[in-house]
Amino acid sequence: MAKITYIEHDGTEHVVDVKPGLSVMEGAVKNNIPGIDADCGGACACATCHVYVDEAWREKTGSSSAMEESMLDFAENVEANSRLSCQIKVSDALDGLIVRMPESQH
Numbered sequence: 001m002a003k004i005t006y007i008e009h010d011g012t013e014h015v016v017d018v019k020p021g022l023s024v025m026e027g028a029v030k031n032n033i034p035g036i037d038a039d040c041g042g043a044c045a046c047a048t049c050h051v052y053v054d055e056a057w058r059e060k061t062g063s064s065s066a067m068e069e070s071m072l073d074f075a076e077n078v079e080a081n082s083r084l085s086c087q088i089k090v091s092d093a094l095d096g097l098i099v100r101m102p103e104s105q106h
């Protein structure tokens with residue numbers, strides 16, 4: 001299991017254990033964490049699972065694919081550490097990961 005901290009825009013933290021193999025988005029949805037809408041269910045086709053990866057974790061979460069980059073164009077307030085959480089696969093190496101949600105996904 002990987003412990004992931006999801007921080008809502010208002011600062012509310014949710015710390016949950018997520019099974020390796022799931023995506024960071026699925027970890028949030030399965031635990032009813034607000035702030036990640038995931039309208040397309042993880043197909044990299046909606047950009048409503050936008051998160052900001054904590055600086056300390058940017059390298060471990062890797063870089064986004066070309067498809068993810070082009071979907072991120074539809075998200076708002078995109079920063080250098082923006083990712084689509086459905087495209088980050090959870091593994092034991094991500095134990096301790098911290099992501100922050102934007103104010104809105106739409």
Ligand code: FES
Nearest residue numbers: 042044046047086
């Ligand atoms: Fe739709 Fe991630 S859930 S792009």
